[in-house]
Structure formats: structure tokens, C-alpha cells
Amino acid sequence: MNQASFGVSVSLFASIDWHGFFFVLFAAIACVAALMVVLSDNVVRMALHLVLSLGATAGLFFLAGAEFVGAMQLMIYVGGTLVLLVFGVMLTAQTQLVSLRTPAGDRVIASILAAALFAVLVQAAFSIDSWQKPGQGMVSAPTATPLGMALVGVRVDQHAEEGLLEPKGGYLLPFEIVSVHLLVVLIGAAYLARAKRRRVPRPVDLVASVDSVEPTSSGDSPATILSGGSK
Amino acid sequence: MIFALLGVVSVSHYLVVGAILFSCGVVCMAVKRNALGVLMGIELVLNGANLNFVAFGSNYLAADGKSPLGLDGEVMALFVILLAAAEAAVALAITLNFYNNHATVDVDRADDLHG
Numbered sequence: 001m002n003q004a005s006f007g008v009s010v011s012l013f014a015s016i017d018w019h020g021f022f023f024v025l026f027a028a029i030a031c032v033a034a035l036m037v038v039l040s041d042n043v044v045r046m047a048l049h050l051v052l053s054l055g056a057t058a059g060l061f062f063l064a065g066a067e068f069v070g071a072m073q074l075m076i077y078v079g080g081t082l083v084l085l086v087f088g089v090m091l092t093a094q095t096q097l098v099s100l101r102t103p104a105g106d107r108v109i110a111s112i113l114a115a116a117l118f119a120v121l122v123q124a125a126f127s128i129d130s131w132q133k134p135g136q137g138m139v140s141a142p143t144a145t146p147l148g149m150a151l152v153g154v155r156v157d158q159h160a161e162e163g164l165l166e167p168k169g170g171y172l173l174p175f176e177i178v179s180v181h182l183l184v185v186l187i188g189a190a191y192l193a194r195a196k197r198r199r200v201p202r203p204v205d206l207v208a209s210v211d212s213v214e215p216t217s218s219g220d221s222p223a224t225i226l227s228g229g230s231k
Numbered sequence: 232m233i234f235a236l237l238g239v240v241s242v243s244h245y246l247v248v249g250a251i252l253f254s255c256g257v258v259c260m261a262v263k264r265n266a267l268g269v270l271m272g273i274e275l276v277l278n279g280a281n282l283n284f285v286a287f288g289s290n291y292l293a294a295d296g297k298s299p300l301g302l303d304g305e306v307m308a309l310f311v312i313l314l315a316a317a318e319a320a321v322a323l324a325i326t327l328n329f330y331n332n333h334a335t336v337d338v339d340r341a342d343d344l345h346g
Contacts, residue, residue: 020239027248034255034275043265050271053252057278061308064245065291069308073281076312081274081319088267088323092336100264100337110261118254125246133294134241146302147309157302171306178313185317192324 023063029056041099047086054078068144151175241294245286252279266326266336270319277315284308 033053037046054077061070126132146157153170252275259272286292288304298304330336 017239023240023244027244030248031251031255034252037271037275038255038258038262043267046268046271050274053275054278057252057282060245060248060282061285063240063291064285064289066285066289066305066308069281069285069305069312072309072312076316077274077278081316084319084323085267085270085274088270088326091327092267092330097265097336100268102262102264106262110258113261114254114258117257118250121250121253122247125243125250130294131242131246134239135289135292135294136296143302143305147305150302150306151309155302174310178310182313182317185321189320189324192321193327 019063022059026056026059026063029053030060041101043089043098043100044093047082047089050085051078051082054082066143068142068147240292242286242289242292245282245292249279249282249286252276252282264337264339266329266338266341267323269338270322270326273322274315274319277311281308281311284311 030053033049033056036049037053040046040049054073058070058073058078061067061073146155149156149170151171152175153172155170256272256275256277256279259275260269261272263269263272284300284304284307286304288298288300288302288308290296290298290301292298326336329341333340
């Protein structure tokens, strides 16, 4: 490569707006993957496309300067929640359940409603002038420390700007509520999803139940009585 | 050079991407018959809302370099992520329980309480 073409390639490289380029890239991945989630009938492919969509959204968070939220999105959402969903897919993966087809009429109605919703949202997105002005690209300080301090109730970002120590709204109480909520939710989830103890009747109970069984319910097992009979 | 074409990206563009994610999530919640598909729709909806929170709170995208929402947007996005994780855990447990009892995850079959 000679010097002139090297210079041309460098200037071409420098003239590309990488922020806009990566924004378009991540936005396209996120939107196309979200559309594929909707259009796909196979639940395994839906999970894969959801991973792509959420990961690309984390990239958009990074581009917006929210690097801590982007990292949390990758770790909690993509790394935790979706692994949970994929486990759910695996545990319920029977061949007739992997792809349940939706009636075409439902799809058409839902598409019309979603198009109307999308039109309203886009109209709202372009209705405010200050939202359409491009950003100035002010790179602020890393947000991990202000976020952590805000979660324990101290707003270092606002104190630094206003130069006074008035108590600004921190997030200590919501943080506590969320933490207790997570604990309760995990206990509840473990209780709900626990393995059922299979009740094997002892021979003595069987003999006793045969003795005392009534002739009207002789044909039904207890499970069908509980679920209201066969459908 | 980096800021030359920053004029492309504004808060509105993030809002449009969030609107697309939200609409796809709503359709997913409405039409999927698999309960796990409905859960994925909920994740998409929450994710679209999260994108809006981050875009409104971003100083990088603000026209005057100082977002009115500031750090609050990111804190809200964090809470949404945490609550989505909690919601997914409980919903998945309910789905597994339903699957244990009925041997299906088709939400149309969950009509035991139908009058």
C-alpha cells in the first residue's frame, strides 16, 4: 500500500461517524431480532433472537453513555434472566410444544393494533423539539460511582453541581424494598417450582380405600375429579 | 471527526427503537400460545421502556449537554432490570407448575378457572 492510498484510507476511516455507525448497527440488530421473536413460532429460536435483541440493546446503552446499566443488562438480563428462560424452554420442550402455531386471524388483529400503537409512539417521539436536536456528545464521568451512591441515598452528582449539601432524593428506600422483594420472590419461586413429592399409597391405605370406596366414584381417579373431569 | 455526524443520533431515534421493541413485545404477549413466548414478550416490553429511560437520562444525547432527568433515568433502568429478573423467576415457576399439572405450556389450555 503506497502512501497516498494509505492517507486516503485514514481520512476515510476518520470521516466515518462511528457513533452513528454503531447506533445504526445495534438498533438494526435489536429491531430485527425483536421482529424475529414475534414472527418465529419455534420457542428455541425465539429465545435465541431475544438474546440478540437484548445484547444489542446493551450496546445502545453503552452508546448513550450508560455503561453501568449496559453492563448490568448484559449480566442480569442476558446472563441471568434469559438463562432462566432457556432452562424453562428445555424443561418443557416436548415436540408438540416447541412450536405452537397461532391462528392467522389473531396475528392480523394483533399486527394492526401494534401498528397503531407504533404510529402513536413514533408520533410522540418526534413531537418535542428538544428531543430531535442532536446530542452534543458531552462525555460525562463514569456513572458507576454516582449510581452506587444514589442507591445508598447520597446524590453525589447533584451535590457537585449545586455546591450544597441539601438532601436530594436518593434511592435508599427503593433499594431496600427491591432487595427484600427479590428475596421474597426467590423464596416464592423456589416454593412454586419445587419438585412434587409423588404420593405412592402404601398397601395398607390401598386396602382401606378399596374397602371404603363408594360405587359412584369408582371409575374416576382422584386427579380427574380434582381437575373437573376430562375435557 | 467523531462529532461530525453526531447529528444523526438524537433522543428521538432512541425513542423510535424503543417503540419498535415495545410494539414487538405487545404483539408477542398477545399472540404467542406458548407461556414462555408470552414471558419473552414481557421482556421485550420492559426492554423498550428501559431504552427510553436511558435515552432520556443520557447527557450524551441531550441537546444542551445536560439531561433534565440525569442519573434518575439510569437508576430507574436498573430497578426495571432487577424487577424483570424477579418477575421472570416467578412467572417461570408458575409455568413449570402449570406444566407439571397439565403437561402443556399452552396458555389457551389454562382455563380451569373458566366459569
